[in-house]
Amino acid sequence: MPASDLTGRARLREAALRLFAERGFEATSARAVAAAAGLSPALVIHHFGSKEGLRAAVDEEVLGRIGAALRDLDGDTEDLMSSLGVVSARMFGADPVLRGYLRRVLLEESPASAALFARLLDGARAELDRLSTSEGGRAGGEPDWAPFQMLCLILGPLLLEPVMQPNLDRPMFDPEVLARRSAANQRLLRHGLFGPAPSTTQDQRGD
Amino acid sequence: MPASDLTGRARLREAALRLFAERGFEATSARAVAAAAGLSPALVIHHFGSKEGLRAAVDEEVLGRIGAALRDLDGDTEDLMSSLGVVSARMFGADPVLRGYLRRVLLEESPASAALFARLLDGARAELDRLSTSEGGRAGGEPDWAPFQMLCLILGPLLLEPVMQPNLDRPMFDPEVLARRSAANQRLLRHGLFGPAPSTTQDQRGD
DNA sequence: TCCAGGACTAAACAATTGTTCAGTACGTTG
DNA sequence: CAACGTACTGAACAATTGTTTAGTCCTGGA
DSSP: OGGGGSOHHHHHHHHHHHHHHHHOSTTSOHHHHHHHHTSOTHHHHHHHSSHHHHHHHHHHHHHHHHHHHHHHHHHOOOSTTTHHHHHIIIIIITOHHHHHHHHHHHTSOOHHHHHHHHHHHHHHHHHHHHHHHHTSSOOOSOTTTHHHHHHHHHHHHHHHHHHHGGGOSSOTTOHHHHHHHHHHHHHHHHHOTTSSOOOTTOOOOOO | OTTTTSOHHHHHHHHHHHHHHHHOSTTSOHHHHHHHHTSOTHHHHHHHSSHHHHHHHHHHHHHHHHHHHHHHHHHOOOSTTTHHHHHIIIIIITOHHHHHHHHHHTTSOOHHHHHHHHHHHHHHHHHHHHHHHHTSSOOOSOTTTHHHHHHHHHHHHHHHHHHHGGGOSSOTTOHHHHHHHHHHHHHHHHHOTTSSOOOTTOOOOOO
16 A cells, blocks of 8 residues: 555545546545545645645646656657657656546646646647758648647547547557557658658657 | 527526536536526426436437537538538537537547547548548558547647637637638648648638 | 316425534654 | 644534425316
8 A cells, every 4th residue: 555655645635636537626525535545534624725725736736747747858859749749658648647637627727727738839839840940841831720730639639538448449548559649640740641651660759 | 588488498408508518517506507597496307307317418419419510511522621620610610608518528438428429530530531532642651540630630629728718819719710720730631730831812611 | 167287486305515623642842 | 741733533514415395387188
């Protein structure tokens, strides 16, 4: 039981993260969180002031993890167009709980979620700028929409996982499946759906 | 007051659709639905058996509307690649309430939502088949992922509307904005992000 | 006319909700 | 040792939840 060597506050936060991701915030009672942490419901108030305070703490924790992962990423920009794919793989792919929580956060209209999305959008824009100069050409179409399109391709699988997974025989975020999807996304962004054939021995990083 | 000439059952269902779309199912009380419809909470039980039954009725209504729109669509396949864009425009674009409800439905893992998504996926697949033969070439990359990518581009704006809208100065589903986005999506699917320049006098249908 | 049935309501039900309160155990500091 | 603050608890609080019950109103068929 590795959860038990955490402080009570942290145990509550972890349990809340898991339950909020599974059932959503409204559908999760403070009692359920406390029970999952093996503690008294009154502790939620004692540590976080209110259930809403608990949500804020979980939000902060999650956004912190994402921020850290994004910061780690700036170091290894080995290949163009690969970075956001690595994010998607390392972060979204790794932890199903984090995926579930993010899925719910991105659907709300809280300032925090809008800020997170704006950050992701900036990342995509920067990546596309680098990419377009290296690719020689100017950005196609409406350059305003390109970063958004890119984000749709990356976040789509995250958001649609619950409805898409039943149509597949393998886990969507299995490393191999994710790598193949990333490769397909790269090809789409570069050449469209009907571009040159994929080189079968291509490396499988990036997005 | 055009809502008042509906039967009580329909008024409850409409109010529920609106409130569920706004706040979500769990966060909406049966009393709130009844109050919005100007009726007694007991009527929810009388007409639908339970709050869950009300949700089922709303689901059926919404899926019915979508099904009808999809069926209407089969007639006018004027141009390749345009159909799903028209769906997105006519259906998702038209009604913000429907958008909100769909957004929430697609995030759940109910059998109904998976079935709806499977239908959309089939539509995308069929569209891409038609498109790939007309386009001369075989489908690029992993043809398994192509329909999913297409759906991500179409459903992405729907799902991400709450977090994306704050980054824009015009409504995301304004007809003109939506047309421009559809055109950008078409170009991406055909030629990638760095393909030929957009012909400025292009018509604005499709996706 | 009577009456059967559906639409509809007010009032109350038990259960669950977030939260408060009084109090215990415990380590730290004076 | 005393005092204190912090982690923590069980029991209770008021409010809200979905649902039930008993009953009223009204319409349509016999």
